[in-house]
Amino acid sequence: MTAMDNARELMRPDRVWPFLVPPAPPVDVSHQVLLYVEGLSVSFDGFKALNDLNLYINDGELRCLIGANGAGKTTLMDVITGKTRCDEGSVYFGQTHNLLEKSEPEIAQLGIGRKFQKPTVFEAHTVFDNLEMSLKTAKGIWQTLMARLAPRELDLIDQVLDTIGLKEQRFMLAGALSHGQKQWLEIGMLLVAEPRLLLIDEPVAGMTAEETERTAELLTSLAGDHTVVVVEHDMEFVRSIARTVTVLHQGTVLAEGSMEQVQNNRDVIEVYLGEEA
Template sequence: MKLPKSLAEFTDRSRVFDVVNPAVRSPKLDTSHGTILYLEDITVSFDGFRALNELTLYIHAGELRCIIGANGAGKTTMMDVITGKTRPDSGTAWFGQSIDLLRLSEPDIAQAGIGRKFQKPTVFEQHTVFENLELAMAGDRRAWKMLFARLTPAQRADIDEVLNVIGLTEHRHRQAGALSHGQKQWLEIGMLLMQKPALLLVDEPVAGMTPQETERTAELLLSLAGRHSVVVVEHDMDFVRSIARTVTVLHEGSVLAEGSIEQVQRDPRVVEVYLGEQA
């Protein structure tokens, strides 16, 4: 019975098959409504534990947003969903109005314009600082092209500029593995910049940094906002206070409160579940 039906479907002349339409792998990012990231009703469960529970969150274009929350609040899982590492059980995730993140693979998402900095600095330790930036550079990523790829003067200038921004110009030919912890963190931010992402996800950028390094990192992130949208996940409340305009508090996989740092800190629920613990 099934065959005649699918045969009828197949011969239906008004139907346009997927194979005929060219696959649109990464349509242009469209932020004309002023929002760059839409997460709606996202739920992720691991063995019955709900890491994200109908999480709904919007990030505006050009915004610097801090996300705080206790361990297990779902911060890292949220990042995993946005970057394609984890698929949610339900919900929708859109990058701008035109790109459905849930249908893209990790490299596709990276190429669409979402860059991620991990909690642990993960630079390529065997490569030099310069090579790390070269690898992260936006552009064609097809394997055969890379055999013949040479840096253009414009690309060199780009790398030089980023080296300057992250303050590693003198270390350009050092192996990344030989850098200090703080320098590695900056190099990683530099690699993010080379990707020219529209949205940067930064996971605990100042963990393990000295106060001076922390201050330098705050300046760096503040200088990025505006040109890029930046989402920072951080535990260090002093650091959050120094950079945040809007803060979102996650708790048990959903948004507990959102607003300026003062508003959030006054919120009795937040004091109870998060700030209260620290006091």
């Protein structure tokens, strides 16, 4: 692709730039609830991926979502982030932001960040570059070409590097990082955009035991300043971080509570945890 082709792609009239979306009004969490999901249903060719699902996530909490494949976990996150439209129900961010009326860039601008299972870092760029490109700043075309980071932005990147444990790797190419480090970098790429809600999908898949332990510490440290929702199949990992666990089954909430309560729930034992409980 030539430089002119790149320029045409960059300026494409149908392209939606997150930084061009007007700043969102504050999120109202006066009732301590950040995310309201009520009566949510989604069907694909007659299959109900979500079935009258109700879910409430408190501001600043760490919530784990578990369930067998096909339970509706990914579809739920797709609806929250605007990737999939629902058939029925409502999804509110705080008490005033109706997510079902917003586009994906608008939802990201509100402060909702999502990390998929497979890390999607820019491997040919340094760790620092990856974080810089993810900053939530109103950079137009000219500003991007002539970019100079403000002191606050440099401080934010330093803070995030410290949080994700990659200060010593700041000038290393992302492609040279270990699998676990790439996962942490991608979490860092979300953090520099200063999200209110983090949706993290299977963060420890393929990690070593040491990396898994470090990831548990990282996610636990983020709760409070951020609201963190973790989807994970590794029950040992869930046990290590769980405060509240929601079990999904056939598109609806089967059980909810502490890990101990969920483990001792007869329905959960029967349909999901089995002998692991």
